[in-house]
Amino acid sequence: MKKKWLSTLLVLTCAASIAACSGNESGGSNGGAATNKPDNTGGEATKAADAGDNGFVNGKYSTPITLTTVWGLNENGAIFKEGETIENNILTQTIKERLGIEIKYNWVVTNTNDAYKTKLRLMLSSGEKMPDVVAYRGDLETVNMLIDSGQFMPVGDLVDQYANETYKTGLELDPAIWLPITRDGSKMALPILDYAYNGDHVMWVRQDWLENVGLQAPTTIAELETVMDAFVNGDPDKDGQKNTIGLATGFKNGFNNWMTDIGFVFGAFGTMPGQWNLNTEGKLEHGSVNPAAKEALAKLKEWMDKGYISQDAALYDETAGSELFTKGEAGIMFGPNWLPAWPFPDLKTNVPGATFKAYPVPGGNDGKIGSAGGNPPSNGYLFINKDAKHPEAVLHYYNWFFENTANPQPDSEFANGFKEGYDYALLPDGTLTADIAKYPELFPGLKDKAAPPLFYALTYEGARIPSLYADTHVKLASGAAAETPYEKQEFNTRTKENTDAMKVVVDQKDIRMKNYYMGPLTETMQSKNELLNKLLNETFSKIIYGQQPLDSFDTMVENWNKSGGEQITKEVNEWYDKAK
Template sequence: MKRWLSILLIISLAGVLAACAGGNNGGTTSNSNSSNTSNSGNKQNEGSTNTAESSNFVDGKYQEPITLTTVWGINENGSVFKEGESIEDNVHTRLIKERLGIDIKYNWVVTNTNDAYKTKLRLMLSSGEKMPDVVTYRGDLETVNMLIDSGQFMPVDELVEKYANDTYKEGLALDPAIWLPITRDGQKMALPILDYAYNDDHVMWIRQDWLDKLKLQAPTTIEELEAVMDAFVNQDPDGNNKKDTIGLATGFKNGYNTWMTDIGFVFGAYGTMPGQWNLTEDGKLENGSINPNAKTALAKLKEWMEKGYISEDSALYDENAGSELFTKGEAGIIFGRNWLPAWPFPDLLANVPDAKYKAYPIPAGPDGKIGSAGGNPPVNGYIFVNKDSKNPEAILHYYNWFFDNLANPQPGSEFENGFAEGYDYALLPDGTVTTDAAAHPDLFPGLKGQIAPALYYTLTYEGARIPSLYGETHLKLANGEEPVTPYEKTEFNSRTKENIEAMKVVVEQKDIRMKNYYMGPLTETMQDKNELLNKLVNETYSKIIYGQQPLDSFDTMVENWFKSGGEQITNEVNEWYENAK
């Protein structure tokens, strides 16, 4: 018996050594199905494997299908299913099983009303319930931190290195801050879901018809902006013979650095950005709300309030309410993102049919400084991989496939018109493509006059997005070049001229972005003191702007901020940043 066991042991060792030798001689190199190019879509209909260690994954597919478990929250506004289909069984799940050999199973599904998905996830985490193979989440960082701190998910550093294709890796390399929120002790704890870069950045939107009527040029500095706002307030730009217009649509109920009706540009013109942690010249993080330059910006906003350039109700308005000053035709300027022509600007055209608007660069301060809110990393959520998953690499094979096939499909490829005929597009008798299911319900059977964009079913929310593609495409279109690829044609046909031109402004002025460099969990002192400190800042800001406190009350506020926990928080934030970077 001992003799036979020895022989079996020798045979087993020989097999292991042979396998290792085979791997070292090329067994882990990329096969021909890997799309390792920056131009996703060059290799259509093929899976991507950089180092497929499992012999079961061959030619871009698991030869014996594997199961990938997950959980999901259905977005009522985005997910439409054909009759007889559901999130568990649809054109997406069937195609992924056919092409990749991955059978997606949902442990549970909720309709994501009132954050039901987040609530159920957090209940699972609180009870210590075992999580599925992958969990996809986008939303608050508190839940992201709970997922990381649960200890159920693995670092992804090695997964990315081995299995991510070059398109995904290049997107990750675009901004190192992508990894900051999910880095713990030097390890990357989730896979970022990439979004389009610069899409959060701001431009200055102006009523072009008002400029033209008053024979004004678009302002390039804060001083010139004041002259334009003064004219908009005092020279009857809407022609109704009433003094009922204001210069700038603002709403700072939720803060002074917001995604729309933003006044962060005023602070940026003097070298700071409130409501976030800015990187100083000495490489440290500083709370922008207590920077001395914020005092100068507050003095300017106080002056604008006194002159009627901004609404007296600005402190009561959130972003939506503030934007109505513009869309109702009362304000001539608003600061916000490139895609505002899609929403809410159609309301302006409904209220003022002859209105015209145009995007311009953010104006500079007296010393030439320009700073704008935005510059967030191109991330639209995270994928957490269970450390007990039998096939942790499967989610990257899945993500790679979408980068290869649908992120930027090429002319003549299988997916040039969309994900699936009869779902998100159909072909008319003359061969042209339509997405108008209401006009052609027979071409979209089982959908009752709607389209069903299957990319909304995907575990990565919208399939895959190449961060640089959106900005590069809009810059090309804004410069008058003809759209060639399916993606370029879609953007050209679905975006307004004003939107496309606005993105050109963003890309050409991208260096003004002032990033928030702290994206970690609430520090120990933040948990106790954040509410107090935020209230201290916001009340002081508001009272200065409204003339209820002298400007020098800013200095008193800063002293109290440091004494009341701000100094300790600053130390904790910088300790986190040193470790994370």
Template sequence: MSKQVKSIILLAVMIVLSFSLVACSKKGSSSNAEKDSEKVANLGELPEKFDEEVTLTTVRHVAGDINFRKGETIEDNVMTKWAKEKFNMNIKYLWTTSGPQDAFTTKMRLALSANEEMPDLIALRDDVTEDLIDSKRFMPVGDVFEKYASDIWKEAMNEDPSVWNSFIRDGEKYAIPILDYSMNGDPVLFIREDWMKKLNLEAPQTLEDLEKVMDAFVNEDPDGNGKKDTFGLTVGFKNNLNAWMSDAGWVFGAYGAMPNQWNQTEDGQLEHGSTNPAIKEGLAKLNEWMGKGYIHKESGLWDETKASELFTSGKAGIIAGPHWMAGWPLSDVKNNVEGAEFKAYPIPSGPDGKAGRHGTFNYNGAVLINKEADPEAIKAFFVYQNYLFENFANPKEGSEFEYGFAEGYDYVMKDGEPSKDVPDGIVNPGKYSLTFDVARIPSLAMDTLYKLADGAEPETPYEKTRKQTADTTPEVYEAAKIVVDQKDITMPSMFTGAPTETMKSRGQALDKILDEGFNKIIYGELPVDEFDKMIDKWKSSGGDKVTEEVNEWYKSVQ
């Protein structure tokens, strides 16, 4: 047999083996999907309450915004007791973490790599979601959601069906989005109103106007201590220029661009916002502001929360962030500085009349269900969450949640009327829920706040409760009204799918090119004209491939 014939036979054998492996893989994948569908089909109907105690296992990061009453813990609190009494449901935590979010991420990745037992379900707001889905240890959830979710929950989800996109693999939904309120993170400016009055300054409408305000805040001693120790604006761009708080994205929006997200171009394609030529102007402006002392030299080292402390300590006059920041953390400035006042202002326009802010996704996390989950635990989750969507998200008069979740926690009764004046302060039991914020209907919050901001009387229990909460920090009303009034300047991120293959393999390296380069321009370590070279490097290092993949995804969902 000749060497050429042997080569042909070997090649033929390899081709046959390759097709066999692909077929087996597809058969295995199909078999797994069929098993998951069969499991859902055999789950049976949902009860109102379980005859025998059901235990649902999970894990949790106990973030710094979670407070407890009377020695309670995440494992044993008013909400876990409610679930036991209401549904005969026991919520068991296999483990918890606290402190920085990284602690949970690390713990979760170690558990995956060590092939540790996974809980029945995991609710999380973390990049490790992708690792969990890719681990193949969690089941498709589309069928079980369609079978068990209540009509109210489905209607809330259908307000923005794109919330599913990040969790779809090969046409299957692998996580249930945790819904958030619409425009909940869209930023406005908050400005020290007592400084504005003291220095006789006018409301800024443009970047040029804002620079006059910042210059006065830096050079005219607004706090009256005789020292030049105040700043115009606080931003924290350690993690992102387009951040959820202490945001700088609106600076770029004034030039028609938005970094760190995917934006639609005039020809209907998607581009990485950080590569738009207008970003160059925003970087030059931030560099100018840092040079003039308008922003702190450590802004590039600060995360969002750390940057906000410059405002709450009384040393910065302007901060950008969501409307709810008026309640937390900005209200702390009133406790820290005698006579401090602040007020919400619209996002200013740039030299060509443009204005822009980043948008908000209508979800803020996801729930994954273990393939090996106890079937009764799966049903328990839907019994629990359906009830909360039907009774808590927008409660009816006379219902158990008419005034809040639990008396003595998020409200008290005084002379027969509900009050938010809770002894020892309000504690939010909703933070203990399996999905962090109980249940949210996206459109409800802003619609309500806008109505109340215009002076309308609250009618529903939700509206009354929202008014009680907002009344404690009335700046929330004006901020919410500005968010809605400026909705036309929102620049939403148009890519909501799962990370592409090149993002997975090259994403961190690509981000590093832009993040490090942008920081150096802002700090004056590189001239702004280096921007073009950075973008060329980003494109040739995999950015062009990512852009191609993102647009393939975008075409598939149109």
């Protein structure tokens, strides 16, 4: 999902990467009711599993088997040691040696401009036969296409029979994790677990700017305006010029995004745009048409008029918006806890001596606080071909990472990372480093970046235990000593700003405004979503820029309802009444 940050994170982390999800105005994903019972689908998955399980003894296939797949290489994250490739590297070699599973790639593309998604969708549109397993992390429309292709099997029986307890426990944390991939009671893909709260936002502030203007971090929208005014008019960078803005944002992709978000402004008035919120009557409503959104738009127009946000914000996506902060032009930015890994190192490069710190999301003047988040801890799916000879092998593969790398035991092979000289090295004093720039001799065969092998896993980062990351950083932020290998890895590879930010997230977890609709695209969504999203986004932008009066919001809501929004709301609530 356009993770440019991987290139920098390769240097900063040993055994784990950080992923982020992006908010959108799509209105929903996929659905059905979640269930912990086996699929009752005629036993297609069970038959395949029974037939393919022969030969897996003592954690390994006695006769090696092959899993076919396809892959999209992140252009910045595709770091391999000299002589290794995505098809032949330390990870694929280890999996073949330990599990007797050989990964064969039918095709590999460099994932520039969503090339992986494009190629997958072309295959689906043409009815081309899919490989044994397809990993996908991205838009829910493609997830729906994969399910609707009819090429992939229900996985409920496979999970019941082959998933280890760590994976099952993670799945049970939030039954809603299954909703996007459930059809008629059947679970159609394996969720790839992510760290809980990892996409929830904090307010990042240039600490040196705060000190330069003599203010404290804001806790309310009113205080935030005072700080932004000082950041615009008080010369916070002390260069004698009026060349700074308050808030780094970009709303080209919507108003509830994974980074450079302004959803908190809407949250301060009681709604969240671009998603389906639960109202006081227990019904789902689209947050962009709630009357509170009109108040938030009035506030954003005021900020635009006063220069608190960039005049080009509507042209910027999340990455471009973040550059306002990392280039030293803006003093505040909203985003996840892990931004000190990417993109904030660019700020250190561009503005030597710059400092930043995470603070809680500020509330409205009446005490309301709202930020998007709180969604189930998953970040992608594994689809298993119904014709795969060894469907159970995908679970054996995923289990191995949970058992070995997700939370390694002291003195285990993976206690320091996956492989010395790839994602970590040991210094003479026994401490760990992933800083190849400083210690190039400890990473032979690599040029300028470390190469964490877990990035090549079909599950993207090996395996993640949802509760582990937040629990670890809350503990470390309190000053407790790192004890387990995982805690030591996090302590040695994360910045203090990152750790402190995670504690801010957890302390403020109750403000998260969850998207309550995770069903499939409804019948009306399929034909009307594009039109309706365009209507919402264009009207929002024009109001903020003063190209339309504030009251045009009311006209927009009427048109939204008449053009399909009212029917979609009905369909969404029918799904919710059944799913809940």
